[in-house]
Amino acid sequence: MPINAAEEEAKLRKFSFTRVLNQDTKTKVVNLLGEIESTPAILIAEKTAFNITGTHLTKFSHDLHLPKVSLIDRNDIYHSFLATQNSEYGEVRLTLIFPATETHIRKYTHQELRVVVETPEIYRELVKPYVEEKRGNGRLDWVYNILEYKSEKESVIVEDTDDVEGFMLLPDLKWDRKTMASMYTMAILRRRDITSLRDLKKKHVPWLKSLGRRIAKAICEKYSGIEPDQIQIYAHYQPSYYHFHLHAVSVSHDGGLGQAAGKAFLLGNLISWLESLGGDEEVGLEDVELTYSLGGGSELWQRVFKGINGKGKAEE
Structure with a gap:
């Protein structure tokens, strides 16, 4: 029997959060416990990798499609920002090193x-x-x-x-x-x-x-x-x-x-x-x-x- 994508999406949208089971700050994965129609369910959310194709990075570096950027702090050549992408879940921490030396590039x-x-x-x-x-x-x-x-x-x-x-x-x-x-x-x-x-x-x-x-x-x-x-x-x-x-x-x-x-x-x-x-x-x-x-x-x-x-x- 073929999978009905619309039904599966509707099922996902019924997920009701209960508590966090675990999170991994390195891999950016969070395991959530919840319910779908009173039945226990687990949702694993993971931030995907950056698209590193040339055209995408060119657009990113030139336009920085980030509706909101806030400075966390700056010290000498080190600048730290929090940037929000297209939704409230798309926050990215950005560190700018400028000007960068050959030592930084090697590091x-x-x-x-x-x-x-x-x-x-x-x-x-x-x-x-x-x-x-x-x-x-x-x-x-x-x-x-x-x-x-x-x-x-x-x-x-x-x-x-x-x-x-x-x-x-x-x-x-x-x-x-x-x-x-x-x-x-x-x-x-x-x-x-x-x-x-x-x-x-x-x-x-x-x-x-x-x-x-x-x-x-x-x-x-x-x-x-x-x-x-x-x-x-x-x-x-x-x-x-x-x-x-x-x-x-x-x-x-x-x-x-x-x-x-x-x-x-x-x-x-x-x-x-x-x-x-x-x-x-x-x-x-x-x-x-x-x-x-x-x-x-x-x-x-x-x-x-x-x-x-x-x-x-x-x-x-």
Whole structure:
């Protein structure tokens, strides 16, 4: 018997929503429980992929068929918008990076991942000089804009103004600031002497523990319905920029590679790692071997790790 499309559509339109069963913030899928004529029904809704054919993208980029666009925030070259398409269900978060550098282009281009082993010697002799180079030439201006109240000051969730132990917690530009399942915040330290987790030492343990508690407490007080054990706090290595910061996200949010092993190091594990190190209070993560992933097109891979052999020494 042939399927009657009109009848099936009429059946769908009778769906009456009861509650959300599940949602996946990475794949943009939501599972809904409801009823059709008093009989339980499940509706799975998924946002479709962008049409990436040339003609469609040309039209999109030239005309931006978006009836309503609202600015979430702007900091230096980074602009974040919420754009509404042709219906109330078509909201799209847009991030504009302008002007974009070659570094940005490499970062957002698809790359094959490489697993690298960074010994303490490789870090001190090759990676650390690279890090210091990348902290110059205004690359951290957007971070300092936040710390100096030049941008995003209306967005600050909580801050501690102490020059050594202080920090600013604010929503990440990746988050729409509405969907709690994809909650994404960032804590930026006020001190400027810690570039990455490599600079953490045993003496920092009490401060890191306090930092973790305060971040979780501030998020729970700001956003109702979220509890401390529903928050993941981690640091990236390698980070996108070399001023130490922590990401605090909803545990239900799938952040893709940003939360994957070989990229995200949980704060609790970093603290335990530091506590387990032998030696005095000055020993730290600069002295350990780290295994992590890098994009094959990244500058760090091309300049440092591509020429390193299996013995952990640069090839002659």
